[in-house]
Amino acid sequence: MKIQGISTQTLRRLPYYLNFLVSSELESDGYISASAVASALNLNEVQVRKDLATVCQAGGIPKKGFPVSDLIEGLRDCLGQNNVNDAILVGAGNLGRALLSYKGFEQYGLNIVAAFDLKEGTANGKKIFSMTKLPDIIKRLNIKIAVITVPGESAQSVCDILTQNGILAIWNFAPAHLRVPMGVLVQNENMASSLAVLSNHLKSKIENSG
Amino acid sequence: MKIQGISTQTLRRLPYYLNFLVSSELESDGYISASAVASALNLNEVQVRKDLATVCQAGGIPKKGFPVSDLIEGLRDCLGQNNVNDAILVGAGNLGRALLSYKGFEQYGLNIVAAFDLKEGTANGKKIFSMTKLPDIIKRLNIKIAVITVPGESAQSVCDILTQNGILAIWNFAPAHLRVPMGVLVQNENMASSLAVLSNHLKSKIENSG
């Protein structure tokens, strides 16, 4: 299982391939060409071929393409969907509760096993634990992934607590830049960044047409 | 107001600068150096200097830095926060309702004025309109931005309806690759992509240490 060294950009495209392949699996004859995938997803053909080759150790077969079931298996492996990751969530505000009740994560291999906030409570029928219990629970359940949905101001201090307790990967929804020790990965889901791109595009569109 | 031609990467960093500057405004003497910002946000100094120069037409002053209030004003301009954008949301499932009740967007200049789903209803006290009313409402309110939170399978057809009705920017939370006409921007907030990066990092971490 050689999974090392997949570039971040390739990695981010993998879910699209998986999505497409699963939904078109039945229609295929067991093989699909990189060209077909590329045109369906509106991507460059060579890029797709390289991406698929990374995922499918055996490689493709000239004139036929790549074996669909191998691809799906390989994609699921790379995406960690074959071994579900347990995670915790910190910050049970609006967004936090939203993500807690969102069913989509399990499908992608993430399982939120506990949620924390300053004070105990419940949300959507799920128990919210006090932050004071966090170190204990992280260790007991051997959690390595955390989702941060606290306000920007408290994000760094929460982050520090998490890394001190052995968290290795952080999915950060707070509008803040987090400093972490070497070896810890922060994946920013920065809504503000996305909005910036959207709104700027719109502005230039409207100015150019007006 | 020359806002054209800011690179996507720069644009995505702007909210971080704004965040930091606003929270540290009172402590400053009216000026801040690119170096100070860079070290606070853990970014490259030259990169920050270039970014700030893009935003602050007047440029910085050697030995002093950039005028903080100009920077904040310029950032807000580029980010569209000085003229709030009205938007609609399509798909009132789990994630959709979550985003509807999320207060954070207004702060960043996005105002969701209506939500749609296949059938009418209410969520968090807000009215959900039937999809059949979508064209009419988009036109009446002159909406240009839409948020898609429908399941992957229906994303493309929703997207088509939106672009046919004049939507110019789409914030897509559905796990699907959308095809749009020229001139329409799709900003993907792909949770699956982020999870892919996280989970892959974790996997290689654990394999290397085990």
Place this chain on the structure above:
DNA sequence: TAGATTGTTAATCGATTAACAATC
């Protein structure tokens, strides 16, 4: 065999970073 498709090597492109000159 001819043609579709893979795989590889080289060119291009955009973004980041380094080196240095200009300025208050």
Place this chain on the structure above:
DNA sequence: TAGATTGTTAATCGATTAACAATC
């Protein structure tokens, strides 16, 4: 003046794309 900081030009880097050879 000396030093901090800006601004610019060139080098580097990673990712994408183009060109082409290999193979079923």
